[in-house]
Amino acid sequence: MGLKIVRTDIPDVLIIEPTVFRDARGFFFESFNRHAFSTAVGSDVDFVQDNHSRGHRGVLRGLHYQIGQPQGKLVRAASGAVFDVAVDLRREGPTFGKWVGVELSAENHRQLWIPPGFAHGFLVLSDVADLLYKTTDYYAPQHERCIIWSDSDIGISWPNSDSSLLLSEKDRRGVLFKAAETYDW
Secondary structure, eight states: OOEEEEEOSSTTSEEEEEOOEEETTEEEOOSOOHHHHHHHHTSOOOOOEEEEEEEETTBEEEEEEESSSOOOEEEEEEESEEEEEEEEOBTTSTTTTOEEEEEEETTTOOEEEEOTTEEEEEEEOSSEEEEEEEESSOOOGGGEEEBOTTOTTTOOOOTTOSTTOBOOHHHHTOBOGGGSOOBOO
C-alpha cells in the first residue's frame, strides 16, 4: 500500500493520495496506516479522536483552532466534496498568515494533513458531504477559537462563496486575523 505525498505552498501541510485499487466490484484503499503516515510526515503522530461532520451545499465551517491543546488533523471527504483550508498561525514560521486550500472528495480520495498550529475550515461544494478527520488532541471547548472566514488579511479564495453561505453564529462572530490569538512557535 503506497501513499503519494504532495507538498503544498506551506511545506508542513501535505496532500496525501492513497493508492486506490478499483475493479468491477468497486474500490479499496487504506484510509490510514500509522507506519506509512508517520514515514510520510517524518514523525510518529498519535491520533486520539475521530470526528465526522456532515454538511449541505454552501455550509462553511471555520476557521477553527484550539489555542491550548492544538490539534493536528488528517481530513478526508467520505462522501461529496469540500474545499478544505489550513491557515498557518505559527508566528515564528516563514508562512505565518498564509493559507492553502484543496478540494477533497469521495472521488479523488485525497486527504489533507494539517499539523498543530493551524486554523482549519471548509466549504461544502456538493449537495451533501461527509468530512471525516482524525485529531492529535481532544476537543477542548475552553481553548476553541475562531477567525472570521472572510478576513481580508488572509484573503482565502473560497470557490462559489456568495451570500448564500450557511454559517453558524460562532463562525459569523469569528475575530479578525490581526486580533486572533496565535502560536509562539
